Amino acid sequence: MATPTTEAPAAGHETQTKPKLHGRAFYESIGSPKYILAPMVDQSEFAWRMLSRSYIPASEQSNLLAYTPMFHARLFNDTDHYRQGHFQAVRPATDPKSPPTPWLDGNPSIDRPLFVQFCANDPDALLGAALKAAPHCDAIDLNLGCPQGIAKKGHYGAFLQEDQELIFKLINTLHKNLPIPVTAKIRVLETKEATLAYARNVLAAGASIITVHGRRREQKGHLTGLADWGIIRWLREQLPPGTVMFANGNVLQHGDLQRVLDATGADGVMSAEGNLSDPAIFGRPPEPGSEVEKREYWRGKDGKGGYRVDAVMRRYMDILHRYAAGVEPPARRPLFVPGDDEAWMEEFDRAAAEEDEPERKKRKKDGPRPAKKDRTANPNYSAMQPHMFHLLRHFVSKHTDVRDLLARARAGDLEAYENILSKVERKVADGILEYERTGGKMFDEPKAAEGEEEEELVEDGESSKAAIKRCQRPWWVVQPIIRPLPKEAMAKGAVSLSKKDKAKLKEANGGEEANGDAGPAAAAAVEAEERKETEEKKETEEKEKSVQEKVLETDDKLIAG
Structure with missing residues (x-):
């Protein structure tokens, strides 16, 4: 379905008239991406999208669609400070007469395909915000899935699902007035029939793509549990064949992506938390024998592998230097692998010992920090600390000194984070050497005693043991954070019932x-x-x-x- 329209141009490009595509025609026009980086509050910002895209070959970039973080529509529309502090689509103008130049968010050469997501409950405010973002993205998405308390207070996200008339009006207003398509992300309701009616309403309003999160609004925190792939498959079968649908939920590792597609019949699969723990989740393992495979990727004696946390952190820091700070990253030595010269480790230990002095003396040696305004105005800086804690979750459970450094690090203080990176690299080297020295025994799980049968673990809604066993890697490898399932949380007293x-x-x-x-x-x-x-x-x-x-x-x- 195509309607002639004048499409809002990307910054720096002339206005051109071309058809506004809808539904599957639109989906195919952006490359029919199978993998989708989810919209995450303050966590799917430009630098993180670039990191996630870096694990996809250049020839396959169109296979990864990314969303911005969720933006507040009214603030985005009404407040320049809010908009500029969250969405850096064009460079600050030095000459008011010069045309705007593409910068970071939505840059046609490096950050596409991209959908911009808003939360809203006012059609006019949503349209105003969407029109401002439209020149810099491929579609506008309406958040109908946020389950948090702030969404309940603000009456948006998943707390609009009781007001289907308002949902229709929000989507339809964009569908009729935007030069680009509108999409929506929903959660399943109490029954599959109610969910089907919900999905039909969203599509009838004009949504080109619908993303279905297979959890209900109440499933969060200790009650998160497993997403229901079955209801997504059922929706797929009930909705018109041409409907473009994305599935969201239960993605822990790269191999889960295809499992979701097979189980649900969806066109694409979205990942949020899985991506935060492993930004390489959408990419295939590196080619055997390549330098990346040798230096950045670790593979155990059982064949299981994953990217090293120091390698991922390096990539992330390089992106922050290059794009957020606008400077080239510092020169770096190759990441350590067994067989390399170990002299640098001794030098590092000596330097670390010399730094063991009173905090006040150390502070005098610190380099200049970014001004507070610069730190708080850059969304790529404000997201650094939470990203590092996700990446290093398993690492810092063992190395609490690094955890403490992360807790004290300030947004945008690249020097402090470089110091943390150097310590991470040093500890990873020790971990890998110890693994080699012990033949992997320092990490291997104890086997069942002779005569005992090893427990057969099944991934279901009752226990998380099988998922933990499948995903567990040494602490120097990126890996998902697996929550206890609700029944396990109840047994431990971590959650009580309403x-x-x-x-x-x-x-x-x-x-x-x-x-x-x-x-x-x-x-x-x-x-x-x-x-x-x-x-x-x-x-x-x-x-x-x-x-x-x-x-x-x-x-x-x-x-x-």
Whole structure:
């Protein structure tokens, strides 16, 4: 389906008239990407997209579609400071008369295909924001999946799903007035029939692509659980054959991408948390014998492999130097592999010992830090620390000194992060040497005793053990963060049930109270929750008056994920 229109031009390019494509025709025009980097609040910014794209061969770049972080539509439309601090599409103009020059976000030569995502509940504000972003992206996406409390307060994201009329109006307004397509990302509802009606409403409003997250709004934190691929497959079969659909959920490793596509029949598969832990998740392992395979990729004696954390961190830092700071990265020695000269390790240890002095003396030696304005105005700098904690999650559980350095590092302080990188490289070298020295025994799991059968693990909704075993790598290799499944979290007392969930569990147990299969810990959690609710109710009543007097604008000041 194509409608003639004047498309908003990319910055620096002349306006050209060409058809506005819709649905599958549009999807094919951007290369029919199979892999999709999810919109993540303050976490799918330009530098991270570039890092993720760097693991895809140049000839296959169109196979990866990326989304921006979720932007607040009204703030993006009304506030120059907000827009410039989150979306750097054109270079700051030195001459007001000169035409704008493409810079980072949506740059046609390096950051496409790209969808810009907004949260909104006002069609006019959404349209205003979308028109400002349209010249620098391929489509505008409406966030209908954010399940966090801030979305509930601001009445957007997944908390619009009860207002299907408003959802239709938001999407239809963009469909009728934008020069580029509109898409939407939703979560499944309580029943597959309700979800189907929801999807049909989104498509009828004019969405060219629909992304379905196979979890309900309530599935977050300890209650995240597994996404339901079955309902996505069912939707695929019920919706018109030409519908372009992306599936989201349960992607831990590269191999899961094809599993999702096969199970759901979706056109593409989206990854969020899996990508944060391993930005190379969309790329194939490097060619055997290549320098990348030798220096950046680690493979164990069991054949399992993954990119080294020091290698990924280096790539990320180089991107920040080159694009965010606008300078060439520092010269670097090749990453260490067994057989290399180890003299640098001794030199590093001596230098580290000399630095072991009072903090005040060390501070005098520090180089200049970026001005606070520069640090806070650059979205690529503000995302550094959370990205590093995701990348190094398993690493810092062993090396707490690096964790402490990360906790103190300031946004945009590239010198501090280079220091952290050097320590990571040194510790990775030790880890690899120890692995080689012990023949892998320092990491291998203990085998079952003679005569005992090894437990057969199955990946289901009951236990995360099989997923952990499949994904686990040494601490110097990027790997996913696997949450306990809800039943496991309940057994550990890490989560308690809401009144609604208690009633459901009681019904499922044939009228029995919520203990039994849920375990004693769950029963205790229920009792604790009831006491907590009584105490909180009293406290809330005392504070309610003062709270009501405040003007709550958190939905305008914060962005939730």
